[in-house]
Amino acid sequence: MRQRRLNLDDYLPYLVNRVGVALALHFGKDVLARYGLSIEMWRVLVVLSSNGGQRQVDLGGLTSIDASTLSRMVTRLVRLGLVARRRSTADTREVEVALTAKGRAALRRLIPIARRYEAIAATGISGAELAALKRALRLMYRNLSPQSG
Amino acid sequence: MRQRRLNLDDYLPYLVNRVGVALALHFGKDVLARYGLSIEMWRVLVVLSSNGGQRQVDLGGLTSIDASTLSRMVTRLVRLGLVARRRSTADTREVEVALTAKGRAALRRLIPIARRYEAIAATGISGAELAALKRALRLMYRNLSPQSG
DNA sequence: GCGAGTTTAATGCACGTGCAACTATTGTAA
DNA sequence: TTACAATAGTTGCACGTGCATTAAACTCGC
Numbered sequence A, B: 001m002r003q004r005r006l007n008l009d010d011y012l013p014y015l016v017n018r019v020g021v022a023l024a025l026h027f028g029k030d031v032l033a034r035y036g037l038s039i040e041m042w043r044v045l046v047v048l049s050s051n052g053g054q055r056q057v058d059l060g061g062l063t064s065i066d067a068s069t070l071s072r073m074v075t076r077l078v079r080l081g082l083v084a085r086r087r088s089t090a091d092t093r094e095v096e097v098a099l100t101a102k103g104r105a106a107l108r109r110l111i112p113i114a115r116r117y118e119a120i121a122a123t124g125i126s127g128a129e130l131a132a133l134k135r136a137l138r139l140m141y142r143n144l145s146p147q148s149g
Numbered sequence C: 001g002c003g004a005g006t007t008t009a010a011t012g013c014a015c016g017t018g019c020a021a022c023t024a025t026t027g028t029a030a
Numbered sequence D: 001t002t003a004c005a006a007t008a009g010t011t012g013c014a015c016g017t018g019c020a021t022t023a024a025a026c027t028c029g030c
Helices: A012-030 A039-051 A056-063 A067-079 A101-121 A127-144 B012-030 B039-051 B056-063 B067-079 B101-121 B127-144
Strands: A083-087 A095-099 B083-087 B095-099
Touching (some): A012 B127, A039 A067, A039 A095, A056 A067, A067 A083, A127 B012, B012 B039
């Protein structure tokens, strides 16, 4: 007995997207806007902080941002003094993007705030549940990756 | 002992957003593009299907789409013949948006496909885990809602 | 019933985004 | 070595988005 209607409150993509938008809206408007940053820029900075300097291509993969969009975004981040662009010496097609001292300083201020917002979202969820939630989200992402789809 | 760096694989907003983007990309490009629809349009149609006809304001709340953006999006959906706009007789400021027969037909074709994509994403997650996941996502959304924040 | 304030929707405008096209460089095969 | 394909990054262009503003209709207090 197939349902004709989608029950939104039980439809996983809707539930995921809704939370994603709410998270981005809160942190983006309340916090990042003060720094002249968008959530997309924040994601780029966090990836650089977490994984170190990256080629733009890899940065795009890790942030799910289009290469052309990322190119212009990095230009803006350079202008803000938060990251540095450097042509790779081995392969001059490549561009290495890395945090500057100013970028690292900005992250030192922002990361604790990000954690607070994360904690607000996770209020009422036990440690075990939270771990299960994260595990499920990681699995879902793998299920949707090109090599497994 | 606070961490300086965010461990991305353990940072909930990152995990949520990543899955959301992947879901939207797959379904949007593989399926919706054929119908000339964006994921945002799809969300509007699903809300109308799930909750029935709505005022534009309420539609905006349910889809997390800005009122001005939604106004233009509804115009496009009307042009596609999928929804109908109708001035409310009681309050002429309001606009009632509802699915047309063509819109309902499109949803009948799309919903089964959407369920398949949902199933792909949830592969390897047990029924109990999936229920817990959805409960957690609903709670997270409530935690981030204006009245609880 | 009148006027201030609120709500709903639409529009002007600037901007970020994604796709396609292009340049430059590197890899590969004859 | 040379020719062809693949990769990295940038840019032109059209378009969707969000913010601020405007217009219209409604609510509430007096």
